[in-house]
Amino acid sequence: MKIVIVGGGAAGLMAAINIKNDNNEVVILEKNEEVGKKILVTGNGRCNLWNFDMHYSKYNSSNPELLDKIITPEYEDDALNKLVELFSILKNKNNYLYPRSNKATTVRDVLLHVCNKLGVEIITNYTVTSIKKTDKFIINNDITCDKLIISCGGKSLPITGSDGSIYSILKDMGHTIIEPLPSLVPLFANESYLNKWNGIRCDAKVTSIIDGKKIKEESGELQLTDYGISGICVFNISRDIVKALNEGKNANVQISFLELGEDEKVYFELEEKNNTVYELLLKVFDKKLIKILLDKMDINPDAYIKSLTTKEMSRLADYIERFNINITGHGDFNKSQVTQGGVSLEDINPDTLESKKIKDLYLIGEVLDIDGDCGGYNLGFAWMSALKVSDHIC
Template sequence: MNKQEIIVIGAGAAGVMAAITAARNHAKVTILEHTQRFGKKLLATGNGRCNLTNLSQLPEHYRSDNHKFPMQVISQFNEKQTLQFFEEIGIYTKQKLGYVYPYSEQASAVLDLLKLELDRLHINIIYSVSIKEIKKKQRFQILTDTVTYTCDKVIMAMGSKAAPKTGSDGSGYALAKQIGHRIITPLPALVQLRCSGDYFKSLAGVRCEARLRLMIDKKVVVEDKGELQLTDYGISGIPTFQISRYAIRAVEKGKAVSVYIDFIPDKNEKEIISFLYSQIRHDPKKKMEDILIGLFNKKLVPVLLNQANLSGKSLGKELKEVQINRLIQKIKAFEVKVTSYNSFEQAQVCSGGVDTRELFPDTLESLKMPGIYLAGELLDVDGICGGYNLQWAWSSGYVAGKSASMS
């Protein structure tokens, strides 16, 4: 019996997983990679520590226009199977609050052991390959500037447009479109948001625990809590990244987009008012700017007071109830209007991509050109921070690799 010949396009996380899975199923596998090395983006994940997956896998951790699709794929190769796979190739793991890392906390170790597994399975990687077209005759023909490669099946795992320095140049979208797929406009996700407000320059560098509530056309869409980072142009940090997908797609549609920041998420309004009045009673001559420095970064205090139309020099005892309430409103629901967002260069992933309604969810085979399978960030699936985008890569790569080699 002749071995299935499979070409995987793209040597990122999804492509490597697809190649290993197919080769374990006795296929002859070659990877075509357009850069000069593989796994460059993997090296940057988890700030170089490689957040392999997360022990909590729920539908709300993934975003797609086809809402049920991500978990239909994840369920075929879940986080437990992922951990088993990595243990098989020699990676012992540890977890922190559900976030799973290699025990060494080195992404380079993950890359090294994946390469050893590729070598063990005799999977060849051909680098610096620029693909122009995919044709199907009796077999698939993959046309480049110099060589035409032939195979029985193709797995497209070419990434998105996010973090182009790692090799994600968006070329996969053009190839997918060429074979008939619809592309949902790719936009940055897990990225910083740009906001209006002349006070941001004075807030640059401030970090604080906060809850963010995203409102689009005056309706609450999503909330998240964590360490907010204020920049000279707007907001950053993990809670900003988590809501950025929805904010950005709304900005692109011309909708009114605001983020309401709760600067003391663990206390309610009554508790904060009680603290303020206790400080006023303790020292009636205490200025408002001095009362607030026990609560906030010193850079944030004058901005909150100014936005509440209060002077930092005014004495706490002189404030009227309406003024206190106005200050509380700014503390618990500080509105910033989102006007734009940072580029693909700063984005960790993309939202958008190949419309997943044009694939079989149980195999990831193309409905437009049977025999081609698609995986990873090329598809319209993106996860929140915390190992979810890598889990999507492992799961979709596994499903594509298994399906292509078994059919």
């Protein structure tokens, strides 16, 4: 049996390793000059390849009701076992797993090494532009195979090879493509104070609000920039905001600057009476931020807390706990870590990831309409989906 895998990224390499045996021929077709280019940029070059808190609820899709059928505890265990087998020692930082070397190159190089050792054929500089199906698959009128696995990724960071060009081929074969949009991106705003808060990093809670309705909240380090807001907590709420803006809806983010980090204790009492407003804020916030807060609050900074009216007190609390910023845009695919949308989950068998439209065609990784939060979930799905297909094919 000859099996062709289109796309030598995380999912494709993992599938090849698991499928190759003495009785089959496994070929990876990769458009880049080398495989695993995206792996190299993951986790800021360190590759956060898994999360111990793995669960289908960390993932999103246009068909969320199918997620628990695709991402099951069995494959969570299998994927982690496989990672341990491949990498032997893994670093655990607050449930985020990394290779011992702290280098993404290790992950790519180990996967490539094992593929070569097993006899997987890797053809680089090969872009798949057409797929036909008779009794066999015919790729680019050139290569034939019995089973075909598509692992071409989404559209995020196209310089790594995943440019979404496979969607139209899959659409022509009968699949529904849910509109691909960027996710895990920074969010843009158009406020006069952005230049003033540029460079501040602080612990905060951010809540996405779409057309006045609270959608999702996340806590963590918030980065205030001259274009808006960024940081992992912002990335994790960006999905719904990108979708909403795309649909012409109104999107806001509420920031609670008083969210405490895990290592902080509550020494701060809003009701502290012996401070002026300025003194109180000075103890807790970056000076640049205090200026912005005071300008917006319209409270005399030299007023003693004890002299504030109930209305002023609640305005003070409002601005530091419920600071509102209107979101006007978001990072594009060049800035996004993952693509939301892709091949509809309704078109695949959740137990095997085989297409319901074309027999012997399988879809794995980011090309599917599944995207995860930051923290190792997207590579996690690449591994889990690869193992699921391998189990079925072998």
